[in-house]
Amino acid sequence: MRSTRELVRSGLLNDEQLQRLxxxxxxxxxxxxxxxxxxxxxxxxxxxxVDSLYAGTLLIDYDPTARMPPxxxxxxxxxxxxxxxxxxxxxxxxxxxxxQATNCFxxxxxxxxxxxxxxMKVSVDRAGGFGKLRAPNPVGTILYAMLLSAxxxxxxxxxxxxxxxxxxxxxxxxxxxRLLHGELPRDLASLTPDFLSAVPQxxxxxxxxxxxxxxxxxxxxxxxxxxxxxxxxLPPNTYSSSERQRQWVTExxxxxxxxxxxxxxxxxxxxxxxxxxLR
Numbered sequence: 487m488r489s490t491r492e493l494v495r496s497g498l499l500n501d502e503q504l505q506r507l508x509x510x511x512x513x514x515x516x517x518x519x520x521x522x523x524x525x526x527x528x529x530x531x532x533x534x535x536v537d538s539l540y541a542g543t544l545l546i547d548y549d550p551t552a553r554m555p556p557x558x559x560x561x562x563x564x565x566x567x568x569x570x571x572x573x574x575x576x577x578x579x580x581x582x583x584x585x586q587a588t589n590c591f592x593x594x595x596x597x598x599x600x601x602x603x604x605x606m607k608v609s610v611d612r613a614g615g616f617g618k619l620r621a622p623n624p625v626g627t628i629l630y631a632m633l634l635s636a637x638x639x640x641x642x643x644x645x646x647x648x649x650x651x652x653x654x655x656x657x658x659x660x661x662x663x664r665l666l667h668g669e670l671p672r673d674l675a676s677l678t679p680d681f682l683s684a685v686p687q688x689x690x691x692x693x694x695x696x697x698x699x700x701x702x703x704x705x706x707x708x709x710x711x712x713x714x715x716x717x718x719x720l721p722p723n724t725y726s727s728s729e730r731q732r733q734w735v736t737e738x739x740x741x742x743x744x745x746x747x748x749x750x751x752x753x754x755x756x757x758x759x760x761x762x763x764l765r
Contacts, residue, residue, distance in 0.1 A: 487650040494657050495744055501665050508658045516647045522584045529580040532633045533573045540569040563625055572626035576634060583640055590692035591645045592711055596637045603630045642709060645689040646734055649706050652686035653741040656695060656704050660743055670699050670743060705740040714738050
């Protein structure tokens with residue numbers, strides 16, 4: 487999608503080529519079934535690992551220099567891992583993701599895995615030494631921390647994939663409008679029905695995608711669900727390791743319509759970022 491947007495913004499495509507590209511995008515949206523299959527496959531892999539540990543065909547620590555001998559590792563897994571409970575509790579989290587796969591971010595409510603793992607560890611951490619082994623499912627609790635990713639990040643990645651596709655579709659339609667009328671559309675509603683059958687929804691809040699002809703951008707409200715006017719400033723205590731990663735963590739998730747956008751924070755974001763820099 488990123489390369490496609492760069493090609494569209496280059497202005498090298500004529501209307502016929504843009505139409506063909508638009509048809510391809512419409513015919514091949516990000517399939518929800520793909521996300522469901524990915525989550526299902528990850529759960530199955532985790533469940534198989536739990537079964538292998540319990541059966542003794544896989545060791546907790548397979549390093550030859552491990553302090554704990556293999557026979558002891560197998561014994562601990564056999565007596566202090568509850569495989570059915572472990573798989574059931576992990577399965578609940580994945581089932582929530584699959585059941586709500588078609589929901590927008592705002593209407594997706596899944597278990598906070600970080601809190602879930604912390605709650606599971608409380609009873610284990612209260613016991614000292616080998617007393618930890620008397621806590622409910624102590625080995626399973628260790629596996630949760632090793633195997634479960636943050637469910638919130640699962641949902642965000644799904645939304646970002648859908649958003650990238652919808653933003654690209656809007657860019658193609660906007661450039662078709664520009665070729666026909668000599669300018670970008672006044673608003674996204676101007677693209678319907680000639681260039682879009684309907685304005686795509688923001689996968690974060692379920693409302694129509696946002697657009698600013700003056701700024702030359704189309705954008706989503708992002709994970710904070712607040713419309714910051716197309717701000718590309720970073721929220722407080724948020725960092726990015728690269729330019730590509732930065733796009734997905736700014737106050738709004740912004741796509742330039744004609745050229746690369748400048749990172750311009752909202753008034754609130756600018757003051758917060760300034761205070762952060764002064765610290």
